[in-house]
Amino acid sequence: xxxxxGIGAWVVVAALGALGLATIALHRGEGLxxxxxxxxxxxxxLVAYRLYSAFIAAKLLxxxxxxxxxxERHDDGRDFVPTNKWVLFGHHFAAIAGPGPLVxxxxxxxxxxxxxxxxxxxxxxxxGCVQDFVILFCSIRRDGKTLGEMAKDEVSKRxxxxxxxxxxxxxxxxxxxxALVIVNALKSSPWATFTLAMTIPIALLxxxxxxxxxxxxxxxxxxxxVALVMFAVVAGQWVADSPAWAAxxxxxxxxxxxxxxxxxxxxxxxxxxxLLAPRDYLSAFIKAGAIFSLAAGILLVRPxxxxxxxxxxxxxxxxxxxxxxxxxxxxxxxxxxxxxxHSLISSGTTPKMIQREGQARFIGYGAMLLESFVGxxxxxxxxxxxxxxxxxxxxxxxxxxxxPEAAAATISSWGYPLEAGTMAQLAHSVGEQTLWNRAGxxxxxxxxxxxxxxxxxxxxxxxxxxxxxxxxxxxxFILTVLDAGTRVGRFMVQELLxxxxxxxxxxxxYPAIVLSSGLxxxxxxxxxxxxxxxxxxxxNSLWPLFGISNxxxxxxxxxxxxxxxxxxxxxxxxxVTLVPMAxxxxxxxxxSYQKIFSxxxxxxxxxxxxxxxxxIAAGKIPAAKIGEMQRVIFNQRLDAVVTAVLAxxxxxxxxxxxxxxxxxxxxxxxxxxxxxxxxxxxxxEGD
Amino acid sequence: xxxxxxxxxxxxxxxxxxxxxxxxxxxxxxxxxxxxxxxASCAERGREGRVLSREEFYVEQLQKKYSRVSxxx
Numbered sequence: 212x213x214x215x216x217g218i219g220a221w222v223v224v225a226a227l228g229a230l231g232l233a234t235i236a237l238h239r240g241e242g243l244x245x246x247x248x249x250x251x252x253x254x255x256x257l258v259a260y261r262l263y264s265a266f267i268a269a270k271l272l273x274x275x276x277x278x279x280x281x282x283e284r285h286d287d288g289r290d291f292v293p294t295n296k297w298v299l300f301g302h303h304f305a306a307i308a309g310p311g312p313l314v315x316x317x318x319x320x321x322x323x324x325x326x327x328x329x330x331x332x333x334x335x336x337x338x339g340c341v342q343d344f345v346i347l348f349c350s351i352r353r354d355g356k357t358l359g360e361m362a363k364d365e366v367s368k369r370x371x372x373x374x375x376x377x378x379x380x381x382x383x384x385x386x387x388x389x390a391l392v393i394v395n396a397l398k399s400s401p402w403a404t405f406t407l408a409m410t411i412p413i414a415l416l417x418x419x420x421x422x423x424x425x426x427x428x429x430x431x432x433x434x435x436x437v438a439l440v441m442f443a444v445v446a447g448q449w450v451a452d453s454p455a456w457a458a459x460x461x462x463x464x465x466x467x468x469x470x471x472x473x474x475x476x477x478x479x480x481x482x483x484x485x486l487l488a489p490r491d492y493l494s495a496f497i498k499a500g501a502i503f504s505l506a507a508g509i510l511l512v513r514p515x516x517x518x519x520x521x522x523x524x525x526x527x528x529x530x531x532x533x534x535x536x537x538x539x540x541x542x543x544x545x546x547x548x549x550x551x552x553h554s555l556i557s558s559g560t561t562p563k564m565i566q567r568e569g570q571a572r573f574i575g576y577g578a579m580l581l582e583s584f585v586g587x588x589x590x591x592x593x594x595x596x597x598x599x600x601x602x603x604x605x606x607x608x609x610x611x612x613x614x615p616e617a618a619a620a621t622i623s624s625w626g627y628p629l630e631a632g633t634m635a636q637l638a639h640s641v642g643e644q645t646l647w648n649r650a651g652x653x654x655x656x657x658x659x660x661x662x663x664x665x666x667x668x669x670x671x672x673x674x675x676x677x678x679x680x681x682x683x684x685x686x687x688f689i690l691t692v693l694d695a696g697t698r699v700g701r702f703m704v705q706e707l708l709x710x711x712x713x714x715x716x717x718x719x720x721y722p723a724i725v726l727s728s729g730l731x732x733x734x735x736x737x738x739x740x741x742x743x744x745x746x747x748x749x750x751n752s753l754w755p756l757f758g759i760s761n762x763x764x765x766x767x768x769x770x771x772x773x774x775x776x777x778x779x780x781x782x783x784x785x786x787v788t789l790v791p792m793a794x795x796x797x798x799x800x801x802x803s804y805q806k807i808f809s810x811x812x813x814x815x816x817x818x819x820x821x822x823x824x825x826x827i828a829a830g831k832i833p834a835a836k837i838g839e840m841q842r843v844i845f846n847q848r849l850d851a852v853v854t855a856v857l858a859x860x861x862x863x864x865x866x867x868x869x870x871x872x873x874x875x876x877x878x879x880x881x882x883x884x885x886x887x888x889x890x891x892x893x894x895x896e897g898d
Numbered sequence: 899x900x901x902x903x904x905x906x907x908x909x910x911x912x913x914x915x916x917x918x919x920x921x922x923x924x925x926x927x928x929x930x931x932x933x934x935x936x937x938a939s940c941a942e943r944g945r946e947g948r949v950l951s952r953e954e955f956y957v958e959q960l961q962k963k964y965s966r967v968s969x970x971x
Contacts, residue, residue, distance in 0.1 A: 288936050288937035288941060298924050306970060389971065422956070426953040430925075487964055488963075491969070492929070496929075552967070556968075699966060702966075718965070761971065
C-alpha cells in the first residue's frame with residue numbers, strides 16, 4: 212500500500228511537471244505567470260533526481276557505502292575533513308554558484324524565454340548534473356585527485372597537460388569576460404561604483420579583524436561586514452545626489468577596466484588573509500541571502516513573464532549577440548545547464564570532505580539542480596520586464612542607434628514597442644543616469660530583481676535601493692571570481708614558468724609573485740580592454756568565446772569520465788556520459804567554426820576583421836580612427852586564433868581518448884584503472 | 899492530564915532547542931567558523947604533530963583554499 216502511494220505521488224509530481232512544461236511551451240499572447248516556470252522546473256528536478264540520478268548511482272557508478280572515503284581514511288581536520296552531507300551540499304553549492312547562471316540566461320533571453328528555459332532544465336538533468344556527479348565519484352575513488360591528474364592517469368600524459376593548459380586558457384578568458392560584465396554595470400553609475408569601491412576597505416577591515424583580533428571568527432566578522440556593505444548601498448545614494456562626489460565616482464569604461472586590473476593584481480599579490488578571503492566571506496553570505504530572497508520574491512510576487520516564448524532573433528540577427536539559436540543559445544546559457552568549471556570543484560575540495568560514497572548523488576547531482584534553478588530564476592527576472600526595455604538595456608549603440616529616440620525607434624520597429632521617455636523614467640526610478648546600452652546582463656537582471664524585491668518590500672520608494680543592492684550583489688559575486696581566479700591563475704603561471712627557471716616556481720618569493728601576478732592580470736586585462744573598446748560592445752565577441760571555452764572544459768571532463776567508465780566495464784550504460792559529451796562536441800565545434808569563419812561580420816571574427824581592413828583600404832575610415840580600427844582588427848584575429856587553439860587542444864585530447872577506447876573495446880587491451888584500493892569503512896551505518 | 903501536557907511541552911521545547919543548536923552548528927561549519935574546533939579535536943586524537951594555534955591554522959587554511967580553484971564562474 213505504502214509503495215503504491217509512493218508511486219502515485221511521483222506520478223502526480225511528473226504530471227505537474229509535464230503540465231508546467233507544456234504550459235510554458237504552448238502559451239501565446241498575454242504574460243505568463245512565473246509560477247508555471249517554478250512548477251515546471253521544480254517537478255522536473257524532483258523526477259530527474261528521483262529516477263535518473265538513482266539509476267546512475269545504482270547501475271553506472273554502483274556507489275558503495277561500505278567503502279571508506281578519502282575523508283575517512285585520511286581524516287586530518289585540515290585537508291580531509293568528514294563533513295555532514297547538508298553542510299557539504301552548502302559548501303559545494305557556494306563554490307559552484309557563480310555569475311554564469313545569472314548572466315547567461317539573461318543574455319539568452321534575446322531568443323525568448325522558451326529555448327533557454329528548456330535547456331536550463333534538460334541540460335542540467337542530462338548533462339550538467341551528470342558531469343558533476345560522475346567526476347565527483349571518480350575523484351572520491353582516487354583520493355580526491357584533480358581533473359588534470361585524472362586525465363593524466365586515465366587518458367594519457369599528454370591528456371593531462373592539455374587539460375591543465377585548457378584550464379589556464381579558460382580562466383584567462385573567463386576573468387576578462389566577467390570583468391567586462393562589471394565594467395558595463397558600473398559605467399557612468401556613481402552610486403554603484405561607490406558601493407563596490409567601499410567593499411574594498413570593508414574587506415581590508417575584516418581581514419585585519421579576522422587575522423589579528425578574532426582569528427577565524429567568520430560569522431561575527433561577516434555580520435559586521437554585511438551591515439557595513441548594506442550601509443554602503445544606502446550611502447551610495449547620497450554620493451549620487453552630491454554633484455561633487457558623483458563626479459568623482461562617475462567613470463568611463465576604460466578607467467573602470469584599469470581599476471579592475473589594479474584590483475586583480477592587488478588581490479593576487481597581497482597576503483590572502485588581507486583582501487581576498489574576507490571579500491569571499493562577504494560575498495558568500497550576500498550570495499546566499501540574495502539567491503534565497505530572489506526565489507522567495509518570485510514565489511511571493513509571481514511576476515508575469517512579458518517576453519514572448521520565441522523572438523524574431525532566433526534567426527541569428529540578435530542585437531545582444533549574433534548567432535542562431537543553434538548553437539549559440541547553448542553556448543550562451545553555459546553554466547546554468549552545464550559548466551566545465553564545476554568539474555574542477557567536483558575534483559577539488561568536495562571529494563576530500565564527503566563521508567559516504569552514496570552522498571555523491573545528493574551533493575554532485577543535487578547541487579547542480581539547484582544551480583539550474585538559479586538560472587531559471589534569472590531567466591524569469593530578465594523576462595519579467597517588457598521586451599523593449601530588455602533590448603534597450605542590452606543592445607549596443609552601434610546596433611540600435613546612438614540617441615535615445617533613434618534607439619527607441621529601432622527597437623519599436625522590431626515589434627517591441629518602446630518610447631525614449633520610458634527608459635529615462637526607468638533610469639530615474641532606479642537612481643541611474645542612463646540604462647541605454649548596458650550590455651552584459653547585470654543591469655537588466657538588476658532591474659528585474661529590483662522590481663521583484665520592491666513589490667515584496669518597500670514598493671517604488673525602494674526601487675533604486677533594490678536596484679543598487681542587486682548590482683552590488685552581482686558585482687561582489689563577480690569580483691570574488693575575479694580575485695580568486697587571478698590568484699589561482701598566478702599559481703598556474705608560476706608552476707609553468709618554474710619548469711623553465713626554478714626560482715619563479717617558489718610560491719613565497721616576492722619577485723616571482725609580482726611577476727606572475729602581473730602576467731596573469733595582463734592576459735585577462737587585455738581581453739577586458741578589447742571588450743571595453745569594441746564598437747559592438749564586447750559581449751557580442753567575448754561571451755560566446757567564454758561559453759565555448761567553458762563548454763569545451765565540460766567536454767574534457769566528460770571525455771575523462773567516459774574513459775574511466777569504459778575501463779570500469781560499464782559499456783552498457785556508457786551513453787549516460789557519452790551522449791552529453793557528443794552533444795558538447797557538436798555545439799562547441801559548430802560554434803567555434805562559426806565564430807572563426809562565418810561570413811556574417813557580426814558572428815565571424817575573421818570576416819569582421821577583414822571587413823574593417825577593406826574599409827580602411829578603401830579610405831572609408833577617417834584618418835583619426837584608423838589606429839583604433841587596426842586595434843579592433845588585431846583583437847578579432849586574436850580571438851579567432853584563441854578559439855582555434857582551444858578547439859585543437861580539445862580535439863587532440865579527444866583523439867587520445869578515442870585511441871584508448873579503441874584499444875580497450877576492439878583489441879581487448881587490459882584496462883588499467885588508477886583507483887585507490889578498497890578499504891572497508893569503520894563507521895557504523897548511521898554515522 | 900495537565901502533568902502529561904506539561905511533559906509534552908517540555909519535550910517539544912527540548913526538541914526545538916536541539917534542532918536550533920544543530921542548525922546553528924551546521925551554519926558554523928558551512929561558514930568555516932567551526933573549522934578550528936574540528937581541527938583541534940582531530941589533533942587531540944593524536945593524528946597530528948604540533949597543534950597549530952587558531953591564528954596559524956586560519957592563515958594555513960586560507961593559503962590552501964586560495965591556491966586551487968575554489969570559486970566557479
